[in-house]
Amino acid sequence: MTTVAAKQSKGLKEHEKAQEWWWVAEQTRSKRLDYLRKAVWKKGAIGGVYNPGIKIDLERPILFTEAWKENNQDPQMLRKAKAIAHVLENITIFITDQAQLVGYIGSLPHTIQWYPEGASIVNEEVYNEPGTVPEPEEKSLKIMAEINDYWGGQTAIDKLGRVLNPEDLVKYMSGVIGWGVPTSAYGYAGKDYEYILTGKRGFEDIIEEIDGYMDAAEKKTSGEPGPDILPLYDKILNWEAMQIILEASINFAERYARLARVISENFESDPKRKEELMRISETCEQVPAKPPRNLQESFQFDWFMQTLARFEAYEGAMPCRPDYYHGPYYDKDVNIDKRLTKEEALDLVGEFMIRAHEFGAFIPRLGREGLQGVTGTFVWTMGGVNKDGSDACNDLTVAFMQAARLVRVSNPTFGFRWHPKVKEEVMRECFECIRHGLGYPSMRNDPILVENTVYWYGHPVEEARTWVHQACMSPCPTTKHGFQPIRMASATANCAKMIEYALSDGFDKVVQMQMGPKTGDPRQFKGFEELFQAWVAQMKWMMSLLVRTVNLGRIKDPEFFGRPFLSSISERSVESGIDVVSPEGERGNCWVTFFTWVENADSLAAVKKLVFDEKKYTMDEMITALEAEWEGYEEMRLDFVNNAPKWGNDDDYVDDIMVRCLREVASYSHKIKCPSGNNWPALPENVSGNIHYASLVGALPNGRRLGDALYDGGISPGPGLDKKGPTAVLKSCSKFDHVKDGRAFLLNQRLSPTQLAGEKGYKLWSAYMKTWAELGMDHVQFNMVDDTTLRSAQTDPEKYQELIVRVAGYSAHFVDISRKTQDNIIQRTVVGL
Amino acid sequence: MTTCNECTNFFPLEDDPSTGDCVQRVVDPRQAYYKSKPVDDETDASKCDQFQKK
Ligand code: SF4
Numbered sequence: 001m002t003t004v005a006a007k008q009s010k011g012l013k014e015h016e017k018a019q020e021w022w023w024v025a026e027q028t029r030s031k032r033l034d035y036l037r038k039a040v041w042k043k044g045a046i047g048g049v050y051n052p053g054i055k056i057d058l059e060r061p062i063l064f065t066e067a068w069k070e071n072n073q074d075p076q077m078l079r080k081a082k083a084i085a086h087v088l089e090n091i092t093i094f095i096t097d098q099a100q101l102v103g104y105i106g107s108l109p110h111t112i113q114w115y116p117e118g119a120s121i122v123n124e125e126v127y128n129e130p131g132t133v134p135e136p137e138e139k140s141l142k143i144m145a146e147i148n149d150y151w152g153g154q155t156a157i158d159k160l161g162r163v164l165n166p167e168d169l170v171k172y173m174s175g176v177i178g179w180g181v182p183t184s185a186y187g188y189a190g191k192d193y194e195y196i197l198t199g200k201r202g203f204e205d206i207i208e209e210i211d212g213y214m215d216a217a218e219k220k221t222s223g224e225p226g227p228d229i230l231p232l233y234d235k236i237l238n239w240e241a242m243q244i245i246l247e248a249s250i251n252f253a254e255r256y257a258r259l260a261r262v263i264s265e266n267f268e269s270d271p272k273r274k275e276e277l278m279r280i281s282e283t284c285e286q287v288p289a290k291p292p293r294n295l296q297e298s299f300q301f302d303w304f305m306q307t308l309a310r311f312e313a314y315e316g317a318m319p320c321r322p323d324y325y326h327g328p329y330y331d332k333d334v335n336i337d338k339r340l341t342k343e344e345a346l347d348l349v350g351e352f353m354i355r356a357h358e359f360g361a362f363i364p365r366l367g368r369e370g371l372q373g374v375t376g377t378f379v380w381t382m383g384g385v386n387k388d389g390s391d392a393c394n395d396l397t398v399a400f401m402q403a404a405r406l407v408r409v410s411n412p413t414f415g416f417r418w419h420p421k422v423k424e425e426v427m428r429e430c431f432e433c434i435r436h437g438l439g440y441p442s443m444r445n446d447p448i449l450v451e452n453t454v455y456w457y458g459h460p461v462e463e464a465r466t467w468v469h470q471a472c473m474s475p476c477p478t479t480k481h482g483f484q485p486i487r488m489a490s491a492t493a494n495c496a497k498m499i500e501y502a503l504s505d506g507f508d509k510v511v512q513m514q515m516g517p518k519t520g521d522p523r524q525f526k527g528f529e530e531l532f533q534a535w536v537a538q539m540k541w542m543m544s545l546l547v548r549t550v551n552l553g554r555i556k557d558p559e560f561f562g563r564p565f566l567s568s569i570s571e572r573s574v575e576s577g578i579d580v581v582s583p584e585g586e587r588g589n590c591w592v593t594f595f596t597w598v599e600n601a602d603s604l605a606a607v608k609k610l611v612f613d614e615k616k617y618t619m620d621e622m623i624t625a626l627e628a629e630w631e632g633y634e635e636m637r638l639d640f641v642n643n644a645p646k647w648g649n650d651d652d653y654v655d656d657i658m659v660r661c662l663r664e665v666a667s668y669s670h671k672i673k674c675p676s677g678n679n680w681p682a683l684p685e686n687v688s689g690n691i692h693y694a695s696l697v698g699a700l701p702n703g704r705r706l707g708d709a710l711y712d713g714g715i716s717p718g719p720g721l722d723k724k725g726p727t728a729v730l731k732s733c734s735k736f737d738h739v740k741d742g743r744a745f746l747l748n749q750r751l752s753p754t755q756l757a758g759e760k761g762y763k764l765w766s767a768y769m770k771t772w773a774e775l776g777m778d779h780v781q782f783n784m785v786d787d788t789t790l791r792s793a794q795t796d797p798e799k800y801q802e803l804i805v806r807v808a809g810y811s812a813h814f815v816d817i818s819r820k821t822q823d824n825i826i827q828r829t830v831v832g833l
Numbered sequence: 834m835t836t837c838n839e840c841t842n843f844f845p846l847e848d849d850p851s852t853g854d855c856v857q858r859v860v861d862p863r864q865a866y867y868k869s870k871p872v873d874d875e876t877d878a879s880k881c882d883q884f885q886k887k
Contacts, residue, residue: 035864039863053862091870093870094859096864108859108868109861109864109866258846258869259869267867
């Protein structure tokens with residue numbers, strides 16, 4: 001061993017011993033991955049503020065608006081297709097040194113995308129955001145002002161605002177009960193992977209398929225008149241739009257092919273890199289025009305598709321299953337043809353993650369606060385079962401887990417579909433990722449979630465088994481009728497307001513507005529039942545309002561926004577000629593995300609115990625204290641914190657209330673329907689909404705004050721309030737049915753890295769996972785970083801730039817989240833297994 | 834008038850040399866890359882500060 005190698009090896013061991021996994025990764029990964037990982041401009045906002053050097057991309061907004069104006073005679077989808085095609089033909093493209101995969105949604109690596117056709121309120125923020133206006137600033141501001149003037153009143157959300165019920169609009173826009181906007185301009189788009197990613201077709205094949213549908217339709221429209229031919233006129237224009245965008249996409253890839261060839265032939269002198277560039281060129285000639293033939297082409301096909309979709313809209317999630325769909329190509333290249341070594345394949349896998357990590361688009365402040373440190377919740381689905389129920393894990397599943405530990409990105413993350421047939425080797429790989437402090441994969445109980453998917457929407461079991469995480473948590477099939485083209489995040493409820501409004505007759509004292517229904521003066525409530533019924537009424541009101549806005553958003557989206565590209569890669573749209581966001585042909589897979597949920601059970605339990613059962617306080621006294629935000633009532637507040645039962649301690653008193661609340665919600669979830677006529681179950685989880693809403697939720701009977709961080713979400717107990725250990729947490733969480741009582745339930749657990757070191761640690765974790773599975777839980781995720789490391793990172797952030805933590809349904813670099821969120825994570829109880 | 838056609842960064846398309854790609858090397862604080870943008874051969878290059886005579 002050379003002296004340098006010996007030194008490095010010594011360093012590595014020391015880092016491993018100290019569990020400084022980010023240094024281990026840096027010393028272990030290939031030179032290429034090291035370069036590419038460090039080459040990424042961090043697009044996630046740090047505590048809500050963009051990094052220096054990050055700039056808004058103006059090329060897309062300018063080109064899009066230019067073409068949009070020119071084609072004002074065309075219907076929405078066709079006009080949109082022409083506008084995006086114009087962008088794809090003219091936007092600057094680039095290839096990073098050492099890269100083997102190409103494609104970015106901005107013109108340069110440090111830019112973030114802006115969609116001026118989405119929402120005027122966002123456009124105003126883009127204009128006023130300090131530091132992100134590109135140089136020369138004066139000129140850029142002038143261009144941005146012109147773009148904003150043009151789109152003012154004409155964006156998807158402006159148009160929707162004019163048809164929404166005015167009262168719903170005002171309440172929704174108050175910002176205290178909902179999240180996101182009801183348009184596909186900013187949402188979580190599912191994909192029909194069974195159509196597009198099974199290697200059966202490329203974009204040229206789809207163009208040909210569409211030719212067939214158009215020919216048949218054109219024949220009919222020149223035949224005998226009747227009502228059946230009338231919809232065909234619009235469909236023909238939609239098909240034309242799909243073909244335009246598919247052709248533009250092929251040309252876009254060819255631009256990369258040309259660039260790679262130009263670099264190879266004119267600039268590059270290293271023979272190995274010259275060859276790589278020619279391979280990139282060949283790859284981009286092949287895909288997405290034709291189906292992929294090898295792993296690089298398969299990843300590139302997928303990546304072009306993801307990038308192209310993001311030229312059309314801000315897709316904040318990436319519901320995908322890369323080990324499943326790319327696995328056969330890995331097997332062919334590495335195991336059968338042996339054209340790639342495992343190390344070479346690992347470079348491609350790591351780079352595929354880096355390409356996704358690089359994604360960046362402008363997020364308004366509300367979103368940045370709720371999703372600190374990242375630009376989306378790209379939860380990639382791993383593992384699971386095949387359509388016939390057999391184990392779907394493969395060598396690529398393992399490669400992804402290994403690559404994750406090398407590139408250590410906070411977005412994408414993984415959700416692993418556990419089932420009883422998962423091999424130990426794969427479980428060990430999952431554990432290694434968790435042990436390395438990535439906070440992912442989150443562990444999902446596949447049998448439970450497949451059953452849940454069938455139960456709530458009636459998806460056939462074979463289709464349910466294809467499921468991917470549509471956002472952080474919710475399963476969605478990847479099939480023709482099962483996939484959901486858009487999840488609009490505005491069906492996200494700030495649930496702590498349910499109990500707050502039940503105790504304020506529906507009046508919101510933070511925004512000074514009558515929000516919920518008048519459910520009676522709480523001072524007059526004579527017993528717990530009256531309070532509970534008031535809570536039920538507030539819950540129903542909140543779910544209804546949010547669902548109404550999304551249902552309308554879905555129906556109006558083809559008219560107000562339009563998704564020609566997403567339609568062109570979806571079988572049901574290619575076949576029907578209808579915009580994919582239209583619910584026609586979709587089975588339905590909606591859910592209402594429940595932020596800040598557990599506060600309801602803890603608060604209801606506190607009132608029941610201290611006011612109605614023990615009669616320690618009157619309702620009048622408690623409401624007076626809440627109205628004062630607990631100020632001047634500290635002793636009483638501490639009584640509500642310490643002497644009222646809290647969720648997560650296997651205490652039936654409060655757990656029964658939680659179960660009752662969930663069952664009320666589940667029952668109502670069957671009554672409210674999506675545009676396809678299907679159900680709207682609830683899904684308790686949080687991003688960092690618990691911090692964002694801290695100043696918007698008033699004092700609560702669980703002892704929380706206005707301004708205090710809310711609980712970290714899902715069904716996780718309040719930080720530090722789970723005092724009886726991890727088994728008690730699991731027992732509480734298994735008292736309800738994870739199939740019938742809701743869509744999915746997020747559970748955060750903090751584990752001790754010291755306790756879980758080595759083989760003994762794996763065994764302990766395995767035993768925990770066995771209990772978790774036996775109890776029928778659907779989700780659990782782990783933070784495995786100790787307090788000392790987290791506190792050191794707070795005092796010396798420069799040294800801990802690569803430290804990752806699990807925030808909620810997503811991971812983030814610890815130094816990129818606000819102090820309040822950091823403290824909230826430290827507060828969570830570290831459980832000993 | 835100086836045009837893109839006379840610039841070393843201009844790479845004409847094989848099937849239509851009247852148009853092509855302007856390819857440039859960029860080194861930013863994090864990474865080095867080549868970028869490309871479509872241009873016509875007759876585009877006025879007199880105001881382009883990246884122009885390099887062939
Ligand atoms: S650098 Fe300027 S002159 Fe040269 S090809 Fe590009 S745009 Fe034309």
